[in-house]
Amino acid sequence: MAIYSIGQLAKITSCKIPTIRYYEEIDILPVAERSEGNQRRYNDVHLQRLNFVRHCRALGFSLEEIRQLIHLQTCQQHAPYEAHEIANKHLQDVLQKITQLQLLAAELLEVVHCCSEGERHKCQILNVLNKPCANK
Amino acid sequence: MAIYSIGQLAKITSCKIPTIRYYEEIDILPVAERSEGNQRRYNDVHLQRLNFVRHCRALGFSLEEIRQLIHLQTCQQHAPYEAHEIANKHLQDVLQKITQLQLLAAELLEVVHCCSEGERHKCQILNVLNKPCANK
DNA sequence: TATAAAACCTCTAGTGACTAGAGGTTCAAG
DNA sequence: CTTGAACCTCTAGTCACTAGAGGTTTTATA
Missing domain, CATH: 1.20.5 (Single alpha-helices involved in coiled-coils or other helix-helix interfaces)
Incomplete structure (x- = not known):
């Protein structure tokens, strides 16, 4: 399974770095693992989730609505x-x-x-x- | 010419009272006259301007764009x-x-x-x- | 005319969804 | 091993309001 730095994830998803950190902070993205030196390390689960979130945002869903949709995905x-x-x-x-x-x-x-x-x-x-x- | 309290203006325009004060603060509405006891008193110029602003906002213009439109009027x-x-x-x-x-x-x-x-x-x-x- | 309640005042802080910047640390290429 | 890019946290700012605290004025009724 691939592993990405925050910069790589940002590039792949066209999502800005501070936005990714913000999504983690407000529990829209699962908390990332960390490297030895405390830098975030993402995997394909994060990538998929972030694509989902950005797609929904582009369609005008609020983060609250997206939270609901994510919850629905899991149950x-x-x-x-x-x-x-x-x-x-x-x-x-x-x-x-x-x-x-x-x-x-x-x-x-x-x-x-x-x-x-x-x-x-x-x-x-x-x-x-x-x-x-x-x-x- | 009619004179309105902020509450009356709010009712006529379906605009909330704090929003009217906010518009004055950021120079979207002309500063209102005051009563003896320091309460705002509006006239038909304010009414017209506020209707204009609310109409534009309802149609998705930013306050900055509205500022330009207002400028356009006087220009x-x-x-x-x-x-x-x-x-x-x-x-x-x-x-x-x-x-x-x-x-x-x-x-x-x-x-x-x-x-x-x-x-x-x-x-x-x-x-x-x-x-x-x-x-x- | 007195009083009570509704309407008003200012000020601070919070909302959503980010974005920017300061000041410091870690990573990877040469 | 060095250097510069990429990363870290933290604070504060953006837009367009909205809410609440705590105090003052206006207005309707007794």
């Missing part, structure tokens, strides 16, 4: 249902965010278009954004 | 071309954000649907998340 019993629930809830959040941003993009597009017609002095960007939030 | 009469450029850049940012979120949603959808066919006991959700990040 397989009812894991799929709950994991499905977490992922589905997150998906709904993302879809909602997309809808909101599309509304804004439409607004901005209108503004930019109107401004490019040679009437930039009438730019309405702030007026458009002045009204209260549409959603919620 | 636009004097530098319409520059203002247009800034507005357009913001539009591009938003479009890019939408693209990223759509990629993310597609992947989440895949994750969620891997076990939606009534066979959740075979759910691959946790395995799917083990592979390294797809994008970047």
Whole structure:
């Protein structure tokens, strides 16, 4: 089984070194073995876990959600249902965010278009954004 | 012109009271007048600005970006071309954000649907998340 | 007009998810 | 054996708030 220094692990996973140490500190990564001189030594279990965490983070899961998913990994019993629930809830959040941003993009597009017609002095960007939030 | 206490302003804008004070502290809101007894008194200028800020925040702009947009407003009469450029850049940012979120949603959808066919006991959700990040 | 309760004030500290820097130690190549 | 890269711990900073303590002002009612 391969053994990695923190720098090697960082390179493989594209995760910064302080972030790896931070994950260990908050029990997202299992505590690493140490060398004679007290430097961290990782194995493939750490590598797999870190890939999992970074993938989840890239998908926008919070570390708390990731902690739940990790827990579900280790106790397989009812894991799929709950994991499905977490992922589905997150998906709904993302879809909602997309809808909101599309509304804004439409607004901005209108503004930019109107401004490019040679009437930039009438730019309405702030007026458009002045009204209260549409959603919620 | 109407005058509001911080509590009234909070209610109208659905913005929490400490957040309003925070915005004043970091110069996102103009400093409020004070009553005899040192309590903040707001007017419609503050109301308008706060609505603007909350709208932008709801749409994912950072406070720094909002600061720029505010600056853009006061500048636009004097530098319409520059203002247009800034507005357009913001539009591009938003479009890019939408693209990223759509990629993310597609992947989440895949994750969620891997076990939606009534066979959740075979759910691959946790395995799917083990592979390294797809994008970047 | 007195009082009580609601609303306000400032200040400090905490959140999540890192990131940066100081100052010191260990490892590996030549 | 030396030197420089990589590592160590610890503290503090980032963003955008949020919570709580402890005290003051405003306002509604008796």
